[in-house]
Amino acid sequence: MKIAIVGGGAGGLFLASLLPGATIFEGKDRVGKKLLVTGNGRCNLSNQDMDLGHFHGNKDLIRAVFQRASQDQVLDHFSLLGLDTLADHRQRIYPRTLQASSLVNILRRRVQENNQVFCQREILAIRPEKEGFVLKDQEGQEEFFHKLVLATGGRAMPKSGSRGQGYKLAQSLGHTVTPIFPAIVQVKTQDPFLNHLQGVKVEGLLEVHLDGKKLAQEAGEILITNYGLSGPPVLDLSRRANLAFREGKKVTFHFSLLNGSQDLDQVYTYVQERTYQYYHLTLEEFLEGLVHKKFIHVLAKSLDLSKETPLQDLAYQDLEKFWQLLSHYQMDMTGTMGYDQAQVTCGGVSGLEVDGTCQSKIHPGLYMIGELLDVDGDCGGYNLQWAWSSAMACAQGILQEEK
The missing domain is CATH 3.50.50.60 (FAD/NAD(P)-binding domain)
Structure with a gap:
């Protein structure tokens, strides 16, 4: 035969x-x-x-x-x-x-x-x-x-x-x-600071939110690129994210700017308490021992503040935004890198x-x-x-x- x-x-x-x-x-x-x-x-x-x-x-x-x-x-x-x-x-x-x-x-x-x-x-x-x-x-x-x-x-x-x-x-x-569609693939996102943050890595939890509600999460090394996000947790989540994105739903990735985070809400509480403890420091002084130095520029620009601004001078709504950015930084999904970079085809x-x-x-x-x-x-x-x-x-x- x-x-x-x-x-x-x-x-x-x-x-x-x-x-x-x-x-x-x-x-x-x-x-x-x-x-x-x-x-x-x-x-x-x-x-x-x-x-x-x-x-x-x-x-x-x-x-x-x-x-x-x-x-x-x-x-x-x-x-x-x-x-x-x-x-x-x-x-x-x-x-x-x-x-x-x-x-x-x-x-x-x-x-x-x-x-x-x-x-x-x-x-x-x-x-x-x-x-x-x-x-x-x-x-x-x-x-x-x-x-x-x-x-x-x-x-x-x-x-x-x-x-x-x-x-x-x-x-x-x-x-x-x-x-058919690609999976186990890098994700494209929308963010004004991608070029500035290219190459920065954050070790921690990554969440996928679908129309405002958490869909899934994975932990690991998150790599920020000039097109969006990569790294093991991104690849792990890409199938579910891409499936929802293809259905026309709003898909958002959330992660903390602090390494080692395993619960984003706990990070929010931690940075809130830390702010009151070190309220006499400037924005830059507070952040330089907490996050990657490139994030300092991002946070200052996002708050429309100078890096030399003392924390005690921030309005409460600015503090809330500051804590949210540190604990639940968000990037909206705009697609994936396609079959050239994908490890598998779905369908x-x-x-x-x-x-x-x-x-x-x-x-x-x-x-x-x-x-x-x-x-x-x-x-x-x-x-x-x-x-x-x-x-x-x-x-x-x-x-x-x-x-």
Whole structure:
């Protein structure tokens, strides 16, 4: 039985390691390119916390896939391939080497030993036939396969090869593609001081507010850029924020200018009490031991005051605004940085149209795995876990049919 895998990313490589004799078609010059840059080059391949709440999309499909291909089964297969893993204090699982190249090299070696791999061959069209599928590449060459797996990924990080071509192929075969948008991505915001604050980092709590009400929060290092916000908590919150923003709702990010804040209301009380304790100081003197020096200019401008103004000379309404700025600094969301910077694509081929082995309910023998489906996970290894598990469930389905 001839099996074609279109896409040599995480899902495609993992699947091929389970299906000796399969043929991989990869449009780029090498397989596994996107994997090399995941987790800042360390490859955060999974997470010890496997609560299904970390995954978004069709819950029935997600549950069915993980019942067939659990995290333990995936890690056992990596162990058999020779990859050892470890977890950090945040429960994120990495190769023990802390190098993505270790995982990629192990997968490449296994796949190249047991499978045919064709790079720089992009599949542009698929023609279903009675007993399989005919694939046509960019040179016009056609080849028949009994089973076909689309593992093309989404649109995130297009330089790695994920340009959304899989959606077109799936649609040409009658499948529905739900609206897609980028996630785990930096957020654009509106603020008059972005250029001045570019590069400033604040360690603490970040809140997302939706139409004035708090939607979610995450803690970590918040990086202010010339376009808006970045950093781990921003990436973690970007999916929920972007989903609400796309629905036309007002999305606002709140954070304290003081490092170490875990409760913004407590920060308000703290700076209020501290003001009365040091009321004899000027605005600048009060702030220079409290916040990053660039914030001093921002606060003075926002209050329309001189940095040399004594705190005791501030009107009460100015003090209230001062405390609010320090504890609940706000930036309105205006968008995201898009697919070039995104780590994952939300949306995709409808999960209602595949079964628990990721086989098409429209065309038997056609499978779709990984990011191509309308399933995505939170930041922290969940999207790679979905790639591995959906690939393993697919392999089980194909092997079962072959038997």
